[in-house]
Amino acid sequence: MSGWWGAKGRAGGPRPWAGRVLGPRARLRWAHQILGGALLMPYFLLAQVGVGMAAGGGNAFTSLPMSLAAYAAALPLAAVTAVFGPVRPLSVTAVRALCDVPGEGLAEGPARSWAARGRTSAWWTLHLGVGAVVSGMTLAVPPMAVALIGLPFVGGWREIMLEAGWLGGGTDPYAAPLLGLALLAGLAGAAAAAGALLARLAPVLLGPAAADRLAAAEERAADLAVRNRLARELHDSVGHALSAVTLQAVAARRVLDRDPAFVREALAAIEDTTRRTVGELDAVLGLLRDGDPARPDTAPAPTLAADLHGLLARTRATGTTVTARQDPGPAGDWSWLPAITSREAYRIVQEGLTNALRHGTAPVELRISVRGGKAAGHHDAGGRDAGGDRDGRQDRDGREDRRDRELEVVMTNPQARPGSREARTTGGRGLRGAAERAALLGGSVEAGPYGGGWRLRAVLPLAGGDR
Template sequence: MPYFLLTEVVVGVVAGGVNALDSGSLTLLSYAASLPLVAVTALFGPVRPMSVAAVRAMCEVPGEELADGPAHSWAARGRASAWWTLHLGIGALISGMTLAVPPMAVLLIAVPVVGRMRDMRLGYGWFATDAAPYVAPLLGIGLLAGLTLCAVGAGRLLAGTAPVLLGPTAADRLAAAEERAADLAVRNRLARELHDAVGHALSAVTLQAAAARRMLERDPDFVREALAAIEDTTRRTVGELDAVLGLLRDGDPARPDTAPAPTLAADLDGLLSRTRAAGTTVTAHQDPGPAGDWAALPAIASREAYRIVQEGLTNALRHGAGPVELRIRVQAGPDTAHRELEIVMTNPPAAPAEDRETRTTGGRGLRGSAERAALLGGSVEAGPHGDRWRLRAVLPLAGEAR
């Protein structure tokens, strides 16, 4: 109606200052002139979300067939403009028919029962015939039926064209896929943090408690050390768990790096001491390279390296037997222009007859370590190596994370 009223005034002025509504041809011309205005306004962003909401509410079109959000390309804007123009153009015709047809139909249906209306010609000579009082109601009912069919047909036409004109474009699908991929990456990151932190803590605490129980009578000093390690491990893990759950609760996937993550510089020695408190011998050889300090490593490399070492120690505690040898060093990369961090951890595998934890599920930790290394462009290898089990990770220290 706003578009039509505007063009009706303009057409009336151009036609010599007449009222365009007094002329059928000028009325149709005003209607035709309003459609380009409708199409132009539909190119603006809010039109598509508004149209999609209307279609979902009134046309019963499945939501997955329609695009969400404003159009991001001219092709999408053009399709949304086409549907908006079709919607308003057909809606204007149905609205005009709805205003004119019902009163006329009621009048025709009332002809046989209202005496004064029987002789009304209403501009049609055949109303004055003897059959007019009986034909008029049928004509009125036919007009109402035609109006109903037109409204239903218009609704089905709009519902049928909505998935084509308001459906997601290739750009929309790409944006949705990127959003899902980003969300999945955040979820995987948080899952790795939970697995590494909680999994290591549970394995270490279990073995520390078992060792303390066995040495309760023979070595009270060892028991006190094991209990202190249990206290320290659980306190750290509760803090990490609370921070990760806070991220999940707040629903802020845009800042995955705010998840708690100790580094080699901050907690490598503590990690090794807590592992030793479980009764496992760990021999560590550390070579930070020319810098002479793990604090000189890039923060993300130091963080991911810590988690990889933690996962290797967890596997050694759960599935290994005997001492663990750990070597961490900074060395020249393959092109000699960049450095890389190498982590090598070996330990004897547990014999099948030993009373060790039976693995019913697993592999997530090693897969998570491989994902961590891949983020930096590195790699992780794990498997039998001679008569020992070996975990080897290589993390480039130059360039950005992938």
Template sequence: MERLFGARARLRWIHLILGGALLMPYFLLMQVVVGAAGGGVNALNSLPLSLAAYGASLPLVAATGLFGLVRPMSVAAVRALGGVPGERLAQGPARTWAARGRTSAWWTLHLGVGALVSGITLAVPPAAVVLIALPFVSGLRELGVGFGWFDVLAEPWLAPVLGIGLLAGVVLCAVRAGALLARLAPVLLGPTAADRLAAAEERAADLAVRNRLARELHDAVGHALSAVTLQASAARRVLDSDPGFVREALAAIEDTTRRTVGELDAVLGLLREGDGVAAGDADGAGGAGIAPTLAADLDGLLDRSRASGTPITARQDPGPAGDWERLPAIASREAYRIVQEGLSNALRHGAGPVDLRILVRVRDGNEEEELEITMTNDPGAAPQDRTTGGRGLRGAAERAALLGGHVEAGPHGGRWRLRAVLPLGGGPR
């Protein structure tokens, strides 16, 4: 009984009636055409002409089913009323002609079968009620109800049986038709190879955006928190003995937090859909809201890192041109983040002074330039437990890979070394 009168069966019946309603404009149009072709006869008064109008409307339905937006409308209807799981159906408009052809077949089937079920639903129940009531209402017997091959007046006791049978037939027809459409929906409205490829590309793009946001948050906020913690710790240790250093550390903490607020606003701006304004309006010194670069912000990064008390030696060689401003903007931004991450690791996990070397050189065997970043420091006798899981180094490697470069990190000559190489001649500019 649940299969015949349950909620799913009722919803599928409504889905079929919806298809019949959608066929009506096509059917009425073709009735006019068929009536005109038949010499002006009203097709509504003729069953053969009505059937001809119904048949002639189906090619028109199939043609309109080729429009791309028909598929999302059909998918929404079959998900809500047909009881078909959404993961088995395609998402979005049909992109290829193969997908449009399958959608057209579904559209024609839905409207065509729905029209038949709708017609039966409208016509049969009144006749069935008359048959059921026929033995008990004398006025109905005077109407001379008959079916040609079967005269219900001759055997009136069979009329209720026939009426109940007709009602059962309507229910069974609707249930079977609804189940048929539910089975065919994944076949005709399911994702094609092109749909699966588009969905995979969309997921990949979404994952790339998530990774980008994760890198930016880790490098900007993570470095700032580490630097502020070390600066505050160093200031606390010499609070009574070296007030001048404490003032410098507090000033560095203030500058670090101000800049980080601007960088955080820039990262959050990536989450604002359609926000084409960079976070340069953020309140911060030196336009901290704009993505930092090697040319404009490296010196400030080194000064704030030195405020933690760790000596940092930096050697910079911009190459023959002698100017960091000539670097491609994307290479300058990614190089800054790689240096920032290297300093964060050295300050958190290292011991002793940090040596940083940044130079532009010509690749061996060709005339293309590359930017090399090398940072070394003592690993420390008792390294602290790491809680970040190496996300920063993975992020640095991803940044270098975007430009066609690479990052190496590990022990080297008794010290810890981070080395990054970023192509400049062949990389994105």
């Protein structure tokens, strides 16, 4: 039936206006207006009491002037209540379901600013006010139209309608059906016009304000930041582990018969690598599932201070020669580093080693040093830290000195021959992730050809303290 009413251009079919007035969209909008009339009823009943008291006890249901006064008094009451938060989500839901308005043009959630609340109040008042008028017409017009259409065929209706004032004394009873049909057409046209008006004004009054757009942009940025962080963690931990395990397995297979000791060492390294990676993967999946990066049942994030030695050992177990130079000290005591710097520096070193394993050739040279100021971790003859007291705490001079210091990570290795399977690309997800990690700390990452080989250089400021 709806397809018949909405048909256009068919031979013998209805005119296009019929679909706009009685089609599925028009009927849904009509229902939306009736919903508005129902929502106005509590305000109308409350206003009726006030109008009746002001009029000395009259009944607004039996007096048209009092009904109009109660209707006029109910609209400000509706406008006041519309400033509360749930009104806009309720209105947006109804508009999307019944008014055929695209959801992109409507705001999400409660109104945040007074300007948005004012527009919501205007919409709420307009919807309820128009809906009440259309609802009243919907209740009153159809019975009257049916009576007019049946007037020539039902005896006694003329007298009843004359007594009710619906007809003049000289009205031709056979013209009454045309009047009834005109009333029905007028009702449908009025409902369709009101529905189109509300649909046009909905994006204007319920659309997102500047504060809503800003909140949505911040939410998208936060979501993107979390997704990028997860992507970096998965790429660095799982990607490095797979590269290392692949090379360890290949090296073990090549010397399986000649060097059983090396094979045992490679298998032990594979076992250790996979065990650690499973723990890191569980931590990342826990963050993805629960949004909690600090669950007690997940492994802590690796750091330069605690895990660099194991990372270098697992890389060397692949048969790759790695020469590491660290300042302060040959053992690389990085326990004094801020926690976030230690974590991000470890991941950057891990990414550099992963790239060397995938695309480069041995040997790999790694240098980690502190530039500028006094490097913490150096002790004088009395055991005092060069930047603090005997307990390793920074004094005033040490804290000020940290602002000028930077952690520098430089990794170089020969570049694979152009055109070979291992030939290096100009940078992928891993290098972008390393650059993002450095940018979080206010540092930078450079990677590219250097002196006939390949160099990765990261500079991380040490200001900011532990986090």
